[in-house]
Amino acid sequence: MSLFLRRFYFVLVGLFLSAPLIVVAGVSVNARQTLAFPPQGFSLAWYVEIFADTGWRNALFASLTLATLSAALAVAIALPLSWFLWRRIAPWANIFQLLGIAPFTLPPVITALGLLTFWATTGFYGQPWTAVISHAIFFVTLPLVTLSLGFSAIDRSLVEAAATMGAADRTIFRTVVLPLITPYLVSGYAFAFVLSLNEYIVAYMTVGFTMETLPIKIFNALRYGYTPTMASVTVLFVVLAAVIYSLIARYGDLLKLLGANSEEKP
Amino acid sequence: MRREAPQKLTDYAPLAFPAIMLTVFFVIPFGTMIAVSFFQRQQGGFYTPAFVLSNYERFASLFFANVLGFSLTLAVLVAICCVAIGVPFTYLLTRMSRRAQIVWMVALLSVLSLSEVIIGFAWSTLFSRTAGITNLLVALGLMQKAVALSPGFPAVLTAMVYQALPYTILVLYPALVRLDPTLTEAARTLGASPLRAFFTVVVPALRATILATLIMVFIFALGSYLLPQILGRPQHWTLSVLITDQAIYQSNMPFAAAMAVFLVLVTLALVTLTLFAGRKREAAA
Structure with missing residues (x-):
């Protein structure tokens, strides 16, 4: 009975989480440009449209470029910071850890507005590269958290052994530390990448009038009514996120990243 | 290698780049925003440096009080719904095999x-007359004809719970996965039903966690800026929507900045409360 109840509960939550996506997936294969579910006819034309239509293709490339660069910059900020905090005793430096986590904890509209006033004041408002920096700051939390976790998992005796044998800091970092934290580095990058791909408000407030990322494009299109390409783009994004997270789970310890204890070795 | 205090100036070198980036592109923009909130607005969307309180004085209006009241109520409702669904779910999830947990986590992260924009679009489709859930009810003979369920308050609330539920589960997960399983086992051995064991043992043990999660989800829901716009009517607009609207469409940056500063203060007060709850939890442990 209790097992049945539990299954029932999980099915309900699963349905709630998947229902909108199922409908969107259904709508995305409509043969004609109608918002109908169940779909009338079957066509993958709206998936082709993402790449065939210049507007959608440009938006997709803009989003991919932005996500690739901003996630890289976020990691470039987070790696030296978390390494320093792990290597040195400098309590006051924790303020930077706090600064890195703040943009993600505050309501996003605040970070977005702060950056908007900043870029407007400095005269760079609307430049595509401002979005890269803005997203990197907004999402630096993610690599910062995964890397802190990665550093805390390093067995310090390994590093000590290397130091005893005369290796310099730089050598230790390259040969011992870096290989150990690479999984955390990659997952931090992946989290920042996926979230940047989906981010709307910061991108909109910084480059909304000069550049269209996919979320901006969807929102703009939404105001003029419905086109099935929105549905196919949505499906593409869900699949992309699921694939990336599955890869993290496949090659890393996803549950540990999310706060569970390490995998018990059988 | 033991941790040691930095000895030479060059030991600080790794800190330089992160410190500069975070200061220039977070601290300074934040300061700029606070400064702008005191600026004088000019006609045509410009503003001039000044020190006026008029942007803050606008808070003392019935309209603003309504928006604030609605934002807080909505966020509280979302937080309660999410925690009510999330606590039993996360508890049961942590008792499953690692494999099943991973599958669920991948799904939850993907939704999160x-x-x-996509969540708003997906729910507006599900709530639409032509492709929506009411078609299913018609097909089952439960309804006469399909209707549109949005815009409206239930639509906003549902979509915001949808948005915040994966977040709730991820916040709860670390605390629940480390919960000592012998606690419930003891209760079961002493004859409590699983449900009774959950409510009399698990929930009290997690009281501080649940409180902290409520506050975090509340803050998360306060940040929702598009769903009330896509799925609600103007009276369902929240503070976040209003800030966006003033900044972008009304070109009233000083007022938008003043509201943002206010939102920061509300959020900071709540984060302090969360930390306080966390400290109490540690003290209790």
Whole structure:
């Protein structure tokens, strides 16, 4: 009975989480440009449209470029910071850890507005590269958290052994530390990448009038009514996120990243 | 290698780049925003440096009080719904095999990553007359004809719970996965039903966690800026929507900045409360 109840509960939550996506997936294969579910006819034309239509293709490339660069910059900020905090005793430096986590904890509209006033004041408002920096700051939390976790998992005796044998800091970092934290580095990058791909408000407030990322494009299109390409783009994004997270789970310890204890070795 | 205090100036070198980036592109923009909130607005969307309180004085209006009241109520409702669904779910999830947990987590993370634009679009489709859920009810003979369920308050609330639920589960997960399983085992051995064991043992043990989660989800829901716009009517607009609207469409940056500063203060007060709850939890442990 209790097992049945539990299954029932999980099915309900699963349905709630998947229902909108199922409908969107259904709508995305409509043969004609109608918002109908169940779909009338079957066509993958709206998936082709993402790449065939210049507007959608440009938006997709803009989003991919932005996500690739901003996630890289976020990691470039987070790696030296978390390494320093792990290597040195400098309590006051924790303020930077706090600064890195703040943009993600505050309501996003605040970070977005702060950056908007900043870029407007400095005269760079609307430049595509401002979005890269803005997203990197907004999402630096993610690599910062995964890397802190990665550093805390390093067995310090390994590093000590290397130091005893005369290796310099730089050598230790390259040969011992870096290989150990690479999984955390990659997952931090992946989290920042996926979230940047989906981010709307910061991108909109910084480059909304000069550049269209996919979320901006969807929102703009939404105001003029419905086109099935929105549905196919949505499906593409869900699949992309699921694939990336599955890869993290496949090659890393996803549950540990999310706060569970390490995998018990059988 | 033991941790040691920095000895030479060069030991600080790794800190330089992160410190500069975070200061220039977070601290300074934040300061700029606070400064702008005191600026004088000019006609045509410009503003001039000044020190006026008029942007803050606008808070003392019935309209603003309504928006604030609605935002807080909505966020509280979302937080309560999410925690009520999330606590039993996360508890049961942590008792499953690692494999099943991973599958669920991948799904939850995928939903959590979704753009608010996409969530808004997906739910507006599900609530639409032509492709919506009411068609299913008609097909089952439960309804006469399909209707549109949005815009409206239930639509906003549902979509915001959808957006915040994966977040709730991820916040709860670390505390629940480390919960000592012998606690419930003891209760079961002493004859309590699983449900009774959950409510009399698990929930009290997690009281501080649940409180902290409520506050975090509340803050998360306060940040929702698109769903009330896509799925609600103007009276369902929240503070976040109003800030966006003033900044972008009304070109009233000083007022938008003043509201943002206010939102920061509300959020900071709540974060302090969360930390306080966390400290109490540690003290109790």
